[in-house]
Amino acid sequence: MTERDRLGLRGLLPPRVMSFEQQYDRFIKSFRSLEHNTRGEPDTIVALAKWRILNRLHDRNETLYYRVLIDNIKDFAPIIYTPTVGLVCENYSGLFRRPRGMYFSAKDKGEMMSMIYNWPAEKVDMIVVTDGSRILGLGDLGVQGIGIPIGKLDVYVAAAGINPQKVLPIMLDVGTNNAKLLEDKLYLGLRQPRLEGEEYLSVVDEFMEAIHARWPKAVIQFEDFQMKWAFETLQRYRNRFCMFNDDVQGTAGVALAGLLGAVRAQGRPLTDFTKQKIVVVGAGSAGIGVLNMAKQAMLRMPGINRSGEGHNQFWVLDKDGLITKVRNGLDPAVARFARGFGPDEIRDLHEGASLVEVVKKVKPHVLLGLSGVGGIFNEEVLKAMKESDSPRPAIFAMSNPTSKAECTPEDVFKYVGENAIFASGSPFSNVTLGNGRKGYANQANNMYLFPGIGLGALLSGARHITDGMLQSAAECLASYITEDEIRRGIIFPSISSIRHITARVGAAVVRAAVDEDLAEGRCDVDARDLKSMTESDTVDYVARKMWYPIYSPLVNDK
Ligand SMILES: NC(=O)C1=CN([C@@H]2O[C@H](COP(=O)(O)OP(=O)(O)OC[C@H]3O[C@@H](n4cnc5c(N)ncnc54)[C@H](O)[C@@H]3O)[C@@H](O)[C@H]2O)C=CC1
Ligand SMILES: CC(=O)C(=O)O
Numbered sequence: 001m002t003e004r005d006r007l008g009l010r011g012l013l014p015p016r017v018m019s020f021e022q023q024y025d026r027f028i029k030s031f032r033s034l035e036h037n038t039r040g041e042p043d044t045i046v047a048l049a050k051w052r053i054l055n056r057l058h059d060r061n062e063t064l065y066y067r068v069l070i071d072n073i074k075d076f077a078p079i080i081y082t083p084t085v086g087l088v089c090e091n092y093s094g095l096f097r098r099p100r101g102m103y104f105s106a107k108d109k110g111e112m113m114s115m116i117y118n119w120p121a122e123k124v125d126m127i128v129v130t131d132g133s134r135i136l137g138l139g140d141l142g143v144q145g146i147g148i149p150i151g152k153l154d155v156y157v158a159a160a161g162i163n164p165q166k167v168l169p170i171m172l173d174v175g176t177n178n179a180k181l182l183e184d185k186l187y188l189g190l191r192q193p194r195l196e197g198e199e200y201l202s203v204v205d206e207f208m209e210a211i212h213a214r215w216p217k218a219v220i221q222f223e224d225f226q227m228k229w230a231f232e233t234l235q236r237y238r239n240r241f242c243m244f245n246d247d248v249q250g251t252a253g254v255a256l257a258g259l260l261g262a263v264r265a266q267g268r269p270l271t272d273f274t275k276q277k278i279v280v281v282g283a284g285s286a287g288i289g290v291l292n293m294a295k296q297a298m299l300r301m302p303g304i305n306r307s308g309e310g311h312n313q314f315w316v317l318d319k320d321g322l323i324t325k326v327r328n329g330l331d332p333a334v335a336r337f338a339r340g341f342g343p344d345e346i347r348d349l350h351e352g353a354s355l356v357e358v359v360k361k362v363k364p365h366v367l368l369g370l371s372g373v374g375g376i377f378n379e380e381v382l383k384a385m386k387e388s389d390s391p392r393p394a395i396f397a398m399s400n401p402t403s404k405a406e407c408t409p410e411d412v413f414k415y416v417g418e419n420a421i422f423a424s425g426s427p428f429s430n431v432t433l434g435n436g437r438k439g440y441a442n443q444a445n446n447m448y449l450f451p452g453i454g455l456g457a458l459l460s461g462a463r464h465i466t467d468g469m470l471q472s473a474a475e476c477l478a479s480y481i482t483e484d485e486i487r488r489g490i491i492f493p494s495i496s497s498i499r500h501i502t503a504r505v506g507a508a509v510v511r512a513a514v515d516e517d518l519a520e521g522r523c524d525v526d527a528r529d530l531k532s533m534t535e536s537d538t539v540d541y542v543a544r545k546m547w548y549p550i551y552s553p554l555v556n557d558k
């Protein structure tokens with residue numbers, strides 16, 4: 001009541017004061033009754049209804065929203081993140097009620113340095129930016145892609161404890177090539193084809209300079225840019241700004257942790273990673289990111305010729321089938337992984353060979369999908385995986401959202417066998433196998449790493465994010481799982497532990513920055529303080545820095 005008096009609210013609210021706990025319970029109760037009342041309705045209707053009730057809470061009470069999210073992250077991540085966030089982006093024009101974040105468009109050229117000051121918060125720590133050109137596996141969604149930075153930053157708040165007052169979701173609207181959106185009268189973005197070449201880059205350059213001018217210490221995460229711009233912007237900015245590309249670098253670390261888990265699941269030492277035969281379906285920003293990081297990890301292992309010559313454990317397919325050295329016009333990033341034609345190299349395969357042919361001939365240990373093509377690991381492909389040279393064949397169906405997953409866990413345990421290891425980008429339920437055993441549906445999503453990469457980079461005060469920092473993040477995630485869990489087919493921890501995982505990953509990133517002499521520290525913790533911390537001090541420090549949602553008194557009680 002004192003607070004109401006001091007804020008001039010007496011009479012503007014009903015008399016009874018509800019506690020935080022009561023408000024929390026009331027929300028959860030209304031959420032559960034929504035679940036009950038929509039039982040039997042189509043999945044998309046239910047998903048959007050759940051998203052709406054959470055979004056309304058987000059708009060009116062940030063503290064309660066984030067507490068609800070943190071406490072129920074396993075239940076709510078599929079609503080604010082993949083898969084529902086994909087549906088929200090697709091229907092953004094109809095769902096739009098109020099803006100969130102900032103929108104920089106091609107029309108703002110020359111104005112960005114001043115418009116950045118329109119953002120009302122004094123301080124920004126974490127930025128997620130997209131140009132909407134490749135939203136999950138849903139393609140070019142133009143301005144509607146803003147849902148992705150919003151969802152990613154919700155995960156930052158929940159997992160990394162970034163203060164929600166200091167996050168900024170950003171849409172760079174440079175047009176869209178999606179004909180349906182260009183014709184849609186309700187479409188909220190620029191109705192023009194995407195800028196290309198130098199015109200495109202000059203918009204992104206100006207945007208990056210504007211951000212850097214106002215918040216030089218902010219970490220900038222690039223998200224869901226189409227492949228050519230994902231790689232180009234990463235090369236262009238990674239040594240000049242504190243930025244990373246989550247689809248290329250975050251995904252790679254998560255996939256590497258999963259690949260190492262698959263080696264352990266076979267009861268083999270980690271150094272046997274160099275002998276794994278890995279088929280990757282999808283040679284886009286995510287697939288190539290994974291291949292680069294996996295190759296680097298192999299080259300660090302003992303007994304491997306460090307030039308990497310003669311060592312190609314990967315068979316990579318894109319929409320035109322198996323990629324070989326005779327393919328014309330290959331992007332140099334992809335060409336590194338093209339198969340040659342030596343007797344060992346090609347295994348009776350040919351340029352453009354189909355997935356099923358490749359799996360039958362190679363008998364891979366791992367089949368990893370980042371293709372954006374739902375169901376491409378069909379019955380025939382999965383049955384061929386049963387003949388894998390691994391006693392525990394691993395299938396990673398990493399494309400998002402759920403409709404784009406390369407296969408389901410049910411099909412994997414049915415066609416590949418109960419010993420298979422399964423992981424997917426979007427969440428699936430575990431599968432009940434015979435004898436009361438469980439087939440684990442692991443989630444292999446970059447959400448295990450990006451919050452820790454961003455938080456670690458921020459707290460280290462490093463001016464850029466190096467491969468060493470990313471590698472430490474991946475190794476930290478890989479070592480999180482115990483031998484017993486691995487034996488049972490669990491290769492990723494539960495999303496419920498995301499804060500705990502993020503504190504560790506964040507600390508690993510800080511330590512790597514210290515080791516590379518890049519950590520400058522932040523606020524009252526300087527480079528020397530960071531240097532003097534042990535590993536466990538660093539975990540404590542990172543955990544202590546996490547924001548946690550409670551009502552802070554605005555006035556002190558008498
Ligand atoms: N689980 C996770 O954490 C992540 C998942 N992803 C998912 O990965 C997917 C791909 O993302 P990007 O690599 O950025 O997209 P991209 O558009 O850059 O690449 C897609 C690749 O798939 C290939 N492809 C298309 N049709 C194919 C077919 N029928 N057979 C074989 N290959 C085919 C294309 O040729 C291209 O090489 C998306 O669905 C995205 O949601 C991306 C990042 C993280
Ligand atoms: C998870 C993610 O970043 C993607 O699907 O693009």
Ligand SMILES: [Mg+2]
Nearest residue numbers: 136223224247
């Ligand atoms: Mg992404």
